[in-house]
Amino acid sequence: MAAFDRVCSGIPQMDEVFDNIRLGDNVVWRVDDLDEFRLFVEPYVKQAIADRRNLIYIRFASHQALLEEQEGLKIIQVELNHRFENFTVEIHEIIRKEGRDAFYVFDCLSDLQTAWATDLMMGNFFQVTCPYLFTLDTVAFFPLIRGKHSFKAIAKIRDTTQLFLDVYSDNKNIYVRPDKVWNRYSEVMFLPQIYNPDTGEFKPILDGVMASHFYQVLGKNSALSDTENMDSWDRFFNTTRLLHKSGADVNDNCSRMCNIMMTRDERLRIMVKELFTPQDYFSVKDRMIGTGMIGGKACGMLLARKIIEHRAPDIFEFLEPHDSFYIGSDVFYSFIVENRFWDLRIRQRTKEEFFSLAEEFAKKILSGYFSRDMEEQFVKLLEYYGQDPIIVRSSSILEDGFGNAFAGKYESVFCSNSGSMEQRLEELENAVRCVYASTMSRSALDYRSRRGLQARDEQMALLVQRVSGSYYGEYYMPCAAGVGYSYSPYKFMESLDQAAGMVRLVMGLGTSAVDRTEGSYPRLVSLDKPLATNARNSIEKHQYSQRKIEVMNRLTRKLERISLEDIEKFLTFPLKRLLLEHDTDTERMFRDRGQDRDIEFISCQGIVRKDKLMSQMKEILSVIQNEYQHPVDIEFTMNFSEDGDYVINILQCRPLQVFKDTESMEIPKDIDAKNILFECKKSAMGLSRKEKLDIIVFVDPVNYYKMPYQDKYKIAKAIGKINWEMRGKGKHMLLMVPGRVGTTSPELGVPTTFSDISEFDAICEIADSKAGYNPELSYGSHFFQDLVEAGILYNAIFENEKTVIFNPDLLRAYKNIFEQSDSEYCEYRDIICVVDVSQDNVYIYHDMDKEKTLCAR
Numbered sequence: 001m002a003a004f005d006r007v008c009s010g011i012p013q014m015d016e017v018f019d020n021i022r023l024g025d026n027v028v029w030r031v032d033d034l035d036e037f038r039l040f041v042e043p044y045v046k047q048a049i050a051d052r053r054n055l056i057y058i059r060f061a062s063h064q065a066l067l068e069e070q071e072g073l074k075i076i077q078v079e080l081n082h083r084f085e086n087f088t089v090e091i092h093e094i095i096r097k098e099g100r101d102a103f104y105v106f107d108c109l110s111d112l113q114t115a116w117a118t119d120l121m122m123g124n125f126f127q128v129t130c131p132y133l134f135t136l137d138t139v140a141f142f143p144l145i146r147g148k149h150s151f152k153a154i155a156k157i158r159d160t161t162q163l164f165l166d167v168y169s170d171n172k173n174i175y176v177r178p179d180k181v182w183n184r185y186s187e188v189m190f191l192p193q194i195y196n197p198d199t200g201e202f203k204p205i206l207d208g209v210m211a212s213h214f215y216q217v218l219g220k221n222s223a224l225s226d227t228e229n230m231d232s233w234d235r236f237f238n239t240t241r242l243l244h245k246s247g248a249d250v251n252d253n254c255s256r257m258c259n260i261m262m263t264r265d266e267r268l269r270i271m272v273k274e275l276f277t278p279q280d281y282f283s284v285k286d287r288m289i290g291t292g293m294i295g296g297k298a299c300g301m302l303l304a305r306k307i308i309e310h311r312a313p314d315i316f317e318f319l320e321p322h323d324s325f326y327i328g329s330d331v332f333y334s335f336i337v338e339n340r341f342w343d344l345r346i347r348q349r350t351k352e353e354f355f356s357l358a359e360e361f362a363k364k365i366l367s368g369y370f371s372r373d374m375e376e377q378f379v380k381l382l383e384y385y386g387q388d389p390i391i392v393r394s395s396s397i398l399e400d401g402f403g404n405a406f407a408g409k410y411e412s413v414f415c416s417n418s419g420s421m422e423q424r425l426e427e428l429e430n431a432v433r434c435v436y437a438s439t440m441s442r443s444a445l446d447y448r449s450r451r452g453l454q455a456r457d458e459q460m461a462l463l464v465q466r467v468s469g470s471y472y473g474e475y476y477m478p479c480a481a482g483v484g485y486s487y488s489p490y491k492f493m494e495s496l497d498q499a500a501g502m503v504r505l506v507m508g509l510g511t512s513a514v515d516r517t518e519g520s521y522p523r524l525v526s527l528d529k530p531l532a533t534n535a536r537n538s539i540e541k542h543q544y545s546q547r548k549i550e551v552m553n554r555l556t557r558k559l560e561r562i563s564l565e566d567i568e569k570f571l572t573f574p575l576k577r578l579l580l581e582h583d584t585d586t587e588r589m590f591r592d593r594g595q596d597r598d599i600e601f602i603s604c605q606g607i608v609r610k611d612k613l614m615s616q617m618k619e620i621l622s623v624i625q626n627e628y629q630h631p632v633d634i635e636f637t638m639n640f641s642e643d644g645d646y647v648i649n650i651l652q653c654r655p656l657q658v659f660k661d662t663e664s665m666e667i668p669k670d671i672d673a674k675n676i677l678f679e680c681k682k683s684a685m686g687l688s689r690k691e692k693l694d695i696i697v698f699v700d701p702v703n704y705y706k707m708p709y710q711d712k713y714k715i716a717k718a719i720g721k722i723n724w725e726m727r728g729k730g731k732h733m734l735l736m737v738p739g740r741v742g743t744t745s746p747e748l749g750v751p752t753t754f755s756d757i758s759e760f761d762a763i764c765e766i767a768d769s770k771a772g773y774n775p776e777l778s779y780g781s782h783f784f785q786d787l788v789e790a791g792i793l794y795n796a797i798f799e800n801e802k803t804v805i806f807n808p809d810l811l812r813a814y815k816n817i818f819e820q821s822d823s824e825y826c827e828y829r830d831i832i833c834v835v836d837v838s839q840d841n842v843y844i845y846h847d848m849d850k851e852k853t854l855c856a857r
Contacts, residue, residue, distance in 0.1 A: 010043030295395025
């Protein structure tokens with residue numbers, strides 16, 4: 001049949017009034033109860049069966065079935081759960097399979113609230129499902145309960161559907177008032193109609209007496225109060241507030257608030273439900289834009305603060321009060337739906353286009369708009385923060401939970417929040433779009449793919465925080481920031497107690513503490529011996545110190561990386577004593593030459609010397625770990641006053657993935673030295689293993705150093721290509737590169753991302769003093785966390801006693817795959833060597849307990 005062809009509804013006189021139901025029509029019946037809907041759906045079903053239509057009843061709700069099993073009716077059960085995307089995709093797949101000209105009856109739309117807790121997502125479901133049905137020339141009947149939904153949700157449905165019909169009734173009569181009939185018109189079509197189900201009579205109300213009866217029924221039944229037309233989300237929270245104020249038991253409601261707003265991680269839920277009061281939940285809701293989950297990062301931050309409040313109340317007094325806002329996870333889906341990106345979203349979920357469509361989808365997201373209602377809420381947020389800098393942070397549903405850290409996979413965007421309101425709003429909206437688009441980054445998708453999360457709903461909530469800090473001239477920053485670990489994942493000194501925890505501390509914004517920054521090193525603090533260091537003198541401490549400081553520049557309205565010289569003039573003497581240290585050995589050398597010079601570098605030495613503060617950091621990490629019953633890591637800032645007072649701000653908390661060895665390993669001792677590629681001790685990180693290798697990728701340090709700067713990125717691209725070509729092929733691979741892998745600075749190493757190396761079993765960073773390359777594990781960085789979660793063995797080949805043997809010439813016995821003339825990277829064959837060792841018995845061994853690593857044939 002042709003699109004928009006007339007079909008019979010089973011009520012002939014109604015067909016006359018509405019000029020028939022048409023192919024493509026979605027018909028929404030707003031009723032007071034489902035018995036009213038049955039008066040119209042039963043004739044429709046009877047007619048469809050008589051006309052031999054392909055008739056389908058989509059059954060998902062908990063209410064009594066609308067239709068009984070009968071010949072000519074296909075009933076399809078769909079599980080309704082909290083996963084909006086999965087549910088919607090399943091419905092769409094049914095529609096796709098049933099094809100064109102199908103006739104549908106859906107369970108009550110109002111029941112979607114039970115799973116999604118909000119009208120917003122019900123409206124989103126209808127907005128993406130109704131047009132799909134329309135394109136296939138189907139007819140679909142949907143019931144909707146009056147007085148259960150917000151005006152906004154009803155408006156979404158009314159704007160999308162073809163027919164929106166209001167049904168009213170009393171003991172005598174059934175009335176229908178059309179609110180919308182698309183693309184057809186008659187003089188009586190939009191008048192109230194009276195329907196007699198027994199006779200099938202359906203006619204407009206034309207006389208005054210009947211009209212008065214109708215409006216009498218309308219006055220009794222219509223939902224005119226704000227409460228009745230409030231979103232179910234707001235209605236639930238308001239009801240719970242009133243119950244709590246009256247002294248009623250709201251424990252069940254609190255449990256539901258946790259489930260629909262805080263987290264889906266069962267282990268986190270247990271802790272939240274134990275520690276949060278009703279007022280805590282209300283406070284979260286009051287600072288929330290939109291509905292849905294606040295996401296893993298926001299939940300982890302709030303939970304850590306509650307743990308400290310309950311388990312270490314004396315330390316809680318030193319915590320900076322938080323004033324965060326949360327942009328709910330439902331806003332992410334609404335943004336996609338309202339911008340008509342849903343079809344692209346569904347295609348991108350498929351195995352075939354999971355990676356290939358990501359870039360296109362990200363560009364679409366960056367071009368999307370926000371509704372006027374959303375912009376009004378954004379303005380209120382900006383008005384609250386005044387013109388203090390803020391940061392928009394990812395807080396996806398799966399993020400920062402047990403087993404899925406997503407460390408560094410999604411963006412966080414700093415906003416200067418200065419200028420006119422128009423400028424500030426544009427900056428905030430761009431930041432939100434940027435974080436949303438980062439869900440399509442190759443690193444994020446690779447992470448999800450490797451962990452089997454492709455089919456999981458990954459809604460992006462957002463955590464908006466005021467940047468903790470002070471002004472120093474045109475610069476804004478916290479005094480110090482960093483990452484803390486309740487268990488030190490790497491023993492950087494023999495005498496240290498890993499169970500005491502570790503802090504990675506920097507001056508300024510904490511991005512320097514989690515990224516591998518160009519030529520810059522954070523201060524590593526073992527919390528059992530805070531002042532302990534590997535450096536033999538102040539020259540070494542200076543050499544491996546922080547060189548760049550991350551700040552917000554209020555003049556340029558940008559995040560900048562500056563040197564100490566740029567900001568030192570703005571630092572007070574007490575602050576300098578906390579953050580800076582003299583390179584006394586170098587100063588002595590200059591004095592011996594007759595030159596008196598002050599040489600200072602960033603070490604955070606004064607902070608580390610504060611015994612009380614270091615003890616508090618240790619206890620904070622300990623009490624959170626005890627509550628989690630699992631190691632944790634936190635992100636934090638520290639700010640200090642002129643008189644020495646300080647506050648700590650907990651920005652993030654998540655379970656920490658650590659290596660736990662369960663294997664005993666015996667490394668062979670009788671291998672001839674000429675067959676050893678490398679042998680190292682106390683320079684590796686990872687679980688014990690014995691792995692037969694198939695492929696070794698080696699980047700020559702000297703030849704790589706000689707490359708033009710820009711060409712170095714091509715080596716990273718070549719490694720990434722090998723990595724992606726080997727996905728899912730079960731190959732065991734070793735990567736050996738000069739300096740730091742994963743750096744953003746080619747002069748320090750090979751600038752790969754983690755998604756370029758995720759398929760490798762082991763990675764070696766090679767030191768070469770001639771070329772200036774030096775391995776640096778960056779314990780605690782996002783890169784470090786990636787290695788731990790992926791189970792990749794890390795080893796450093798130093799030019800010292802830790803390297804027993806290093807014999808890269810061994811690889812010359814194998815043919816370099818890049819030497820082939822048809823290879824895309826043939827011109828770089830002297831720089832990058834890719835060899836197939838699968839026919840040889842080349843093994844890599846690592847004994848975690850004895851800290852020994854060997855690669856040999």
